[in-house]
Amino acid sequence: MKNLFITNYVGLASRLETLPLAFMLKDYYAYEINLDWPDLTDFNVVGSKRKKFRLHHRLNLKKILSLNVPEDLSNLRKHKNLNLRSQFGVPDYLISKYYLPTYQRIKLNPVYIYQLHDFFLKHSESSVVGVHIRRGDFILEKGDSYDATEQESVSVPTWWYVYVMSKIVELNSSVKFFISYTGHESAYKEIFDKFDCITFRTHQKHSDDYFGHFSEGHAVCDLFALACCNVIIASPCSSFSHVAVNALGNKSIAILPRNKMSKNRPEYGSLSIWGKQSRNLWYDSCRSNENWQRIHSLNDIPSLKPADCKWF
Numbered sequence: 001m002k003n004l005f006i007t008n009y010v011g012l013a014s015r016l017e018t019l020p021l022a023f024m025l026k027d028y029y030a031y032e033i034n035l036d037w038p039d040l041t042d043f044n045v046v047g048s049k050r051k052k053f054r055l056h057h058r059l060n061l062k063k064i065l066s067l068n069v070p071e072d073l074s075n076l077r078k079h080k081n082l083n084l085r086s087q088f089g090v091p092d093y094l095i096s097k098y099y100l101p102t103y104q105r106i107k108l109n110p111v112y113i114y115q116l117h118d119f120f121l122k123h124s125e126s127s128v129v130g131v132h133i134r135r136g137d138f139i140l141e142k143g144d145s146y147d148a149t150e151q152e153s154v155s156v157p158t159w160w161y162v163y164v165m166s167k168i169v170e171l172n173s174s175v176k177f178f179i180s181y182t183g184h185e186s187a188y189k190e191i192f193d194k195f196d197c198i199t200f201r202t203h204q205k206h207s208d209d210y211f212g213h214f215s216e217g218h219a220v221c222d223l224f225a226l227a228c229c230n231v232i233i234a235s236p237c238s239s240f241s242h243v244a245v246n247a248l249g250n251k252s253i254a255i256l257p258r259n260k261m262s263k264n265r266p267e268y269g270s271l272s273i274w275g276k277q278s279r280n281l282w283y284d285s286c287r288s289n290e291n292w293q294r295i296h297s298l299n300d301i302p303s304l305k306p307a308d309c310k311w312f
Helices: 012-017 019-029 071-078 092-103 110-121 158-171 185-194 219-226 239-246 279-288
Strands: 003-007 032-036 043-045 061-064 081-084 106-108 128-133 145-147 176-181 231-233 253-257 260-262 268-271 292-294
Touching: 003 019, 012 019, 012 219, 012 239, 019 032, 019 071, 019 081, 019 092, 061 071, 106 110, 106 219, 110 219, 128 158, 128 185, 128 219, 128 239, 158 185, 158 231, 158 268, 176 185, 176 219, 219 239, 231 239, 239 253, 239 279
Parallel strands: 003 032, 003 081, 061 081, 128 176, 128 231, 231 253
Antiparallel strands: 043 106, 145 260, 253 268, 268 292
């Protein structure tokens, strides 16, 4: 038996992003996919197994930190065990057909499906816009400026979210905002006090609090809930936002900031790269505003819809 392991080496969304490559290698090299993740009671990945990575699996092991094509692919047959720790390096013409079909393999625990369906049913008469606020291990620059060009993991200031959400309320006064955030709700008092915000709570605790990813919410449920929204005010360069907008559920559109701006002149735009496999495209677009369309007026804001969880 040839084993491909994906361990709990990064946060939830980044681990999910390794799956398309894993299923490609399963098809081409007959590896069995084994997930050593703490949160597999929350969801299942059809075609994989839950299995611990043990000491004996280090025998004849190749650890993949970045896959170079074709050199690394030609050597994979020599290894009985793989430890996949990357989703980078494979060209789109090889991996693209696996991307969205792989995300369709991810099945949420039916208990959470019931709870989320009931949660959104209460708001079925209103348009719902998703909002993902990434802090934690992302650096929050203090003050009145934002610059995503200097480094990758920069958190967007609260004043930008307030500005964009205010514009959306001008367009649709009855809109509700589904908020997913890292940290504590008290850190976002300005947002929760000013807007009609909704959050999902469940008695079960998410079993994976990877460093810098702590949240009062439930990460898996939040990810699925965000993916129910057709418009998501996203966190640039966050893989969590990327998966919710571009891979999971139905097609969504991200609203993102200009890569350099100030509080006295905030700017925002839309980004639509649904189904694009490479996170590099997401990162590059967030930092350079490639594929980003500036929103000049309320007429440019994508149409808002109620949350749709039929795809569960």
